Amino acid sequence: MSDMDTINRNILRELQANGRISNLELAEKVGLSPSACLRRVQELERTGVIQGYRALVDRNAIGGGFLAYITVGLSQHTKAHQMAFEKAMQRAPEVRECHNVTGTIEYLLRVEVADLAAYKHFHTEVLGTVPQVSSITSYIVMGSPKDQRA
Amino acid sequence: MSDMDTINRNILRELQANGRISNLELAEKVGLSPSACLRRVQELERTGVIQGYRALVDRNAIGGGFLAYITVGLSQHTKAHQMAFEKAMQRAPEVRECHNVTGTIEYLLRVEVADLAAYKHFHTEVLGTVPQVSSITSYIVMGSPKDQRA
DNA sequence: TATACGGCGCAATGTGCTTGTGTTTTGGGG
DNA sequence: CCCCAAAACACAAGCACATTGCGCCGTATA
Structure with a gap:
């Protein structure tokens, strides 16, 4: 080490x-x-301390100007249901991050899409079709006063 | 372009x-x-499409193993109060991201600290001392099934 | 004190970056 | 259909940098 x-x-x-x-x-x-x-x-x-290197790309320049965080609650908390949900998130390219969190809900997603229409599509066609999703709350990002993502 | x-x-x-x-x-x-x-x-x-390059560092290796998202609501929504809050977030090294969002709350924070004790310190000493903060909800990250931060 | 070890600086070598130049491709008008 | 201009490309040379072997030094151990 x-x-x-x-x-x-x-x-x-x-x-x-x-x-x-x-x-x-x-x-x-x-x-x-x-x-x-x-x-x-x-x-x-x-030793894995440095996990890799990434280029930081302007989302607006590549058609990903619409950013939102979404909290998701599941109706059932079995391992099978969690795995199924996580698999669905893996497949969705709009989902950049999927965190399993404590609190009143189970998951916090970071979603990047082109515009509101694309967001609606994701909301209804992707999230809406996953079973066991009991609650969806959107937090649309209007601005990021601080962003040290890396 | x-x-x-x-x-x-x-x-x-x-x-x-x-x-x-x-x-x-x-x-x-x-x-x-x-x-x-x-x-x-x-x-x-x-042209700014590529904004820069970052090394991806394992948080656990540098004493930042505790990760949480926090939603913050303000009691007053004037520009001055928002600016004051954002300034405070800029100063706090634990805050890696601060997003201004729509919804029932105003801000969503990503906070990285060493452990629960450091988190408590941030919660009470940093967030707790900023005026106009009316609600704080913590979502402690237990795992990230998908993480394409870059 | 002798010895082994880990980390460092130095120097040489090879690899990749970088830029100038000539060539090819593309698009619009005669 | 051909021509011309402009943009994008490939090629090659020069140069800077990454990379590795080696010797030195400072520290820990017996």
């Missing part, structure tokens, strides 16, 4: 801010030689 | 899956020469 010293924390912070920073620049920022820095990054990747 | 043809869509798809793919490999996957591919990527970056 790679120990979490200050240098590693700095490396992760820099890579979270800019995943494509060159190893040279990264090494300088954290105060290491390029080789030592690279070895630490590779170790972090190998 | 860079037009969204099939090649560009493929480029974005590949970069969302692997933000550090080499330009050579990316070019081969989308069926272009390396130079043409690089020019398209640069154009996408220049």
Whole structure:
């Protein structure tokens, strides 16, 4: 296991801010030689601390300008029903995140679609056709004052 | 504006899956020469379609193993109060996302902390000290069957 | 103190990025 | 149907960077 010293924390912070920073620049920022820095990054990747790298794409530019969070309650809480629901969410491309949560409902979804019409389609044709869904509450995102998704 | 043809869509798809793919490999996957591919990527970056690159870090490895979504309702809906609340969220490092949403509440937060104790601290010391907060509902994430955050 | 070990810096090598240039393709008008 | 202009592409050279082997040093252990 790679120990979490200050240098590693700095490396992760820099890579979270800019995943494509060159190893040279990264090494300088954290105060290491390029080789030592690279070895630490590779170790972090190998041990799974760094799970991968993603490009951040503007949703509006690719027809995903409509964003909503949805809470979903199930009428039955058996493992089989949960698995069935989760499978359905896996298949739906509009669903970007599906969290199993505590509270008055069971699931919290993040849904990205092109527009309100597409959202209605998802709401009725996708969520509406999954059995055991007992409650659906939509929270349409009007803006995100803070968004550090990575 | 860079037009969204099939090649560009493929480029974005590949970069969302692997933000550090080499330009050579990316070019081969989308069926272009390396130079043409690089020019398209640069154009996408220049026009803001690609907003940046991030490393995906395992939260458990850096002491952020406790994840929750929180819905927040305000007692007053004036612009000044909203701004004050958003400012407070900007300052709180535990808050990774803050969405302004429609519905029975005003805000949806994504909060990442180390453990339940840290969560309690955030709940009482941070959220509890912001005026105009009238309702707080926590949805603690037990698992994420699907997570395509990027 | 001797020794083993882990982490680091240095240097050389290979790989990929990057840009200028010529070529091909595409679209509109004669 | 052909021609021309503009955009997109492939090719190649130069260069920067990633990558790896090696020796050094500082620390822990017996």
